Amino acid sequence: MAAQEAAAGGGSPQVVMRWRYGDVGDSNFAVHGRAVPLLVGLLCAVVFFVALCLYLRWRCHRRHAPDDPEADASSPSSAAAPSLPGLDADAIRGLPVTLYRPPASPRLRGEAGDDDPAAALCSICISALLAGEKVKVLPPCGHCFHPDCVDAWLRSQPSCPLCRCLLAAAAAKDAV
Incomplete structure (x- = not known):
């Protein structure tokens, strides 16, 4: 019988795994002991890392923004353009x-008049x-x-x- 299965399956026997749902229970997913602080610490580290990445991305985009006065002052094109100060x-x-x-003179139609x-x-x-x-x-x-x-x-x-x-x-x- 095993020889027939090997010939029909291409030479390798097939392994079939079956789940027994009686073994899966809520107790398998419970967290006990030192695992709770470890999971909380891991979650805090992930949140901190994501916040740090978002902050660094914001700073890099802000540094290269064209409307940023700090970036304009450090750019070489701003040194060539003269700034216009006010009058003394x-x-x-x-x-x-x-x-x-x-x-007092009457204006042409369509222009701003005295009224x-x-x-x-x-x-x-x-x-x-x-x-x-x-x-x-x-x-x-x-x-x-x-x-x-x-x-x-x-x-x-x-x-x-x-x-x-x-x-x-x-x-x-x-x-x-």
């Missing part, structure tokens, strides 16, 4: 201060420019702003807040 106090004081007069509130606003503080109020007129572009508003802007930026026209270039042309 003498240049800011040298800008003309006049009294605001609303435009348009956007035509008489300080674009920095978004409040109305009233007739007779002091305003600073920026020389290159002619835009008007409240003196306090535009002075704070010009201490950090050398350009018009509305059209971004450089005031430093205009001041250099006037000096020559």
Whole structure:
């Protein structure tokens, strides 16, 4: 009989394992003694390792992010690009201060007219420019702003807040 099975099975006898479900019980899966602290320690180590990997991944991506100021300061391209500091106090004081007069000439259809509130606003503080109020007129572009508003802007930026026209270039042309 064994010879027939060996000839039919290709020469090797087949081993069949059968599970006896009577041997499997809840007691086989119970954790006793020193195994509980060992499993808790192992779980804590896995959680710590995953957290460490996520933190390191976050730091590496943050270091190479283009909007990171620390990464921009250390990059070679930032050394070639000049930073634009604001204007000095003498240049800011040298800008003309006049009294605001609303435009009296009628405008073409489609342009901002006298009844348009956007035509008489300080674009920095978004409040109305009233007739007779002091305003600073920026020389290159002619835009008007409240003196306090535009002075704070010009201490950090050398350009018009509305059209971004450089005031430093205009001041250099006037000096020559």
